[in-house]
Amino acid sequence: MLQEIIDELSQYTDVPPEQINEDSNLIDDLELNSFDVLTIVADFEDQYGISIPDEQIMEFHTVRDVEEFLEKNK
Amino acid sequence: MRAYPIYELTQVENLRHLIDLRADDNPNGTAFFYTGDDGDVKTVTYSRFRDDVAACATYFMSQGYREGAHIALLGVNSYEWLVTFFAVCNSGNVILPMDARQPVENTMKLLVSGDCTTLVYSREFAPAISAFAANIPGFKGFPMTEAASWIAEGEKLIEAGDHSFAEYELDVDKMCALVFTSGTTGVPKGVMLSQKNIASNINQACGNYCLEGPGLSPLPMHHMFGLVVGHLMVFNYNKPCYIVTNMRNIMKDMQIAKPKCLFVVPMIIETFAKQFRNLGKRAGGQLTPEMVKSVCGGNLSDIICGGAPLMPMYVQMFRQFGINLLNGYGITECSPVLAVNRVHDYLDGSVGPVLHGCEVRIDEDGEILVRGDNVMLGYYKMEKETEEAFKGGWFHTGDIGRIEDHYLIITGRTKNLIITSSGENVSPEELEDKLLADPAVAEAIVYEKDNVLAVQIYPEPEAHAPEEYFKALLDKVNKGEPVYRQMKKLIVRAEPFTRNSTGKIIRALIK
Known part of the structure; x- marks a missing residue:
């Protein structure tokens, strides 16, 4: 799961996958804006067939936050 | 480029006239369309919209909301949001559009400073309603999930001879909307807008840009740019307006709506640029205008971008894809648009020609000053701030700029306000x-x-x-x-x- 998330983020941000880890901050380290996060979340929703509530998205600060949520809810 | 005549449409006198004009012209045309909870695309015609607004307004009037009652509106973008907005404004009452992303405590404070005890809310806010009731004496909440029953109730009243809405004579100079904006003092200011303010800005904006197909805006409706340009301008052009109920679905929404024009803020442009780059990577490094157009629904020719400064490199990048990225400038106090680049009359790095009917002057300190029917009535219960903003008979925008040829160029702000790339004022x-x-x-x-x-x-x-x-x-x-x-x-x-x-x-x- 972690690798899939890292690959998706790497593709989106152009940051090499080896520079992304669980502690990478989506905004500070990967320089995503809040709208980027929304569109990536929409991709994850399609990929894993789940629905992620808006208030949950506000809690996504690091790659780990996304991973933990997807692991629990996929 | 070159200046060319403005587009001439019948001048809208007020927001009721706007609906009547379009419902009379094209009663069975699609006014709005959106994807419902069941995944199906719903369409609403101009005449249906007129009837829904009349019924909803009649219902609220029957509940005692008359002659300047304040009603706040809190919710994500929806058809019901628009119906409520028009029903309140067009029945002589005052709408307070609230930012659905701010903490509930802030919304409560704004209701209090806006002398408002009534809230129309979407289902996301149902859990917070008990807090509103506990903190605001006399609080009354109307869940938008019940909008269909207000409309049904209003229709019954009209059938039974209640013509209070139809017979109500609008005063175009009275406040119809109270829109809160972050102030420099740390206290949000309530911008008082009249029917004339908003109607004139629709006319002015439609003069600079001609929409030739469906319009789509993912911007929140409580934002004046999202509302007036992204939805009301599309409505006035008698073109289908797609309602984006959740911003995260924008790429899918574009496939459904096949927009001719998008109305966005720079943050969304940045995201599109990344999406396009990925698209190119997946295609082995070859990104063609056709691929970009296809991912945007196939019909996109223009994007109007406002709300925050836009880097000129994006304008040039989109031009390579055959899309006119037209940067504009506005401020809530001006209902909101002041200038926008035009398809054949643009200057990169500028926010375009000033809208017709809108006078702009640069004072000796470089501040942009404005006069025109679109300029607000004042700040709600803030006489000192209003007086200061209007000193010398001109509205002081707090922005610094210059006019080059006939293009307005923004160079900075006099206020400390931070405009994020999503167009939010902080x-x-x-x-x-x-x-x-x-x-x-x-x-x-x-x-x-x-x-x-x-x-x-x-x-x-x-x-x-x-x-x-x-x-x-x-x-x-x-x-x-x-x-x-x-x-x-x-x-x-x-x-x-x-x-x-x-x-x-x-x-x-x-x-």
Whole structure:
């Protein structure tokens, strides 16, 4: 799961996958804006067939936050 | 490029006239369309919309909402949001569009400062309604999930001879909307807009741009740019307006709506640029205009972008894809548009020609001053601030700029207000006050760095607090704030800030 998330983020941000880890901050380290996060979340929703509530998205600060949520809810 | 005549449409006199004009012209045409909860695309015709607004207004009037009653509207974009907006404005009452992303406590404060005890809310806010009821005496809530029953009730009343809405004579100079905007003093200001203000801005905006197909805006409707340009301008052009109920689905929504024009803020352009880059990567590095058009629904020719400064490189990038990215400029106090680049009359790096009917002058300090029917009535219950904003008979925008040829170029702001790339206004003083409430903070300055909010703190030396203390403080303050107001970078200073001769911190020195 972690690798899939890292690959998706790497593709989106152009940051090499080896520079992304669980502690990478989506905004500070990967320089995503809040709208980027929304569109990536929409991709994850399609990929894993789940629905992620808006208030949950506000809690996504690091790659780990996304991973933990997807692991629990996929 | 060259100046060319403005587009001529029948001039809209007020928001009721807007609906009548279009419903008379094209009663069975699609006014709005959106994807429902069941995944099906719903369409609403102009005449259906007129009837729904009349029924909803009649229902609210029957509930005692007449002659300037204040009603707040809190919800994500929806058809019901628009019906409520028009029903309230067009029955002589005052709508208070609320930012659905701000903490509920802030919304409650704004209701109180807007003398409002009634809230129409979407289902997301149902859990918070008990807090409103506990904190606002006389509070009354109307869930938007019941909009169909208000409309049914209103229709029955009309059938039974209740013509109170149809017979109500609108006063176009009275306040019909109270829109809160972040102020420089840390206290949000209520911008009072009249029917004439909003109607004139629809006319002015439609004069500069001609829409030839469906329009789509993912911007929240409580934002005047999202509402007036992204939805009402499309409506006035008698073109189908797609309602984006959840911003995250924009790429899918474009496939459904096949828009001719998008109405966005720079943050969305940045995201599109990344999406297109990925598209190119997946296609082996070859990104063609056809691929870009296809991912945008196949019909996109123009994007109108406002709300915050846009980097000119994006304008050039989109031009390569055959899409006109037209940057504009506005301010809530001007209902909101003041200038926008035109398809054949543009200057990169500018916000385009000033709208017709809107007078703009640059004063000796470089500040942009405005006069025109689109300029607000004033700030609600803030006479001093209103007087200051209108000194010399011109509205002072607080923005610095110049006019080159006939193009307006924005060069800075006189206010400290931070405009994020999503077009949100953030008053740094408001956040600084929250940090300064902590005894370990001697000085704090919030500013924008690399598109995110940053803060520098000079600690109270006697407190001997370590850096972790301030990190925890920042987390605590951020927790109560919407994403766009969260401070992402922290610098703990060893030295106090430099101050000017009057003792004010010189913000310009902070990097």
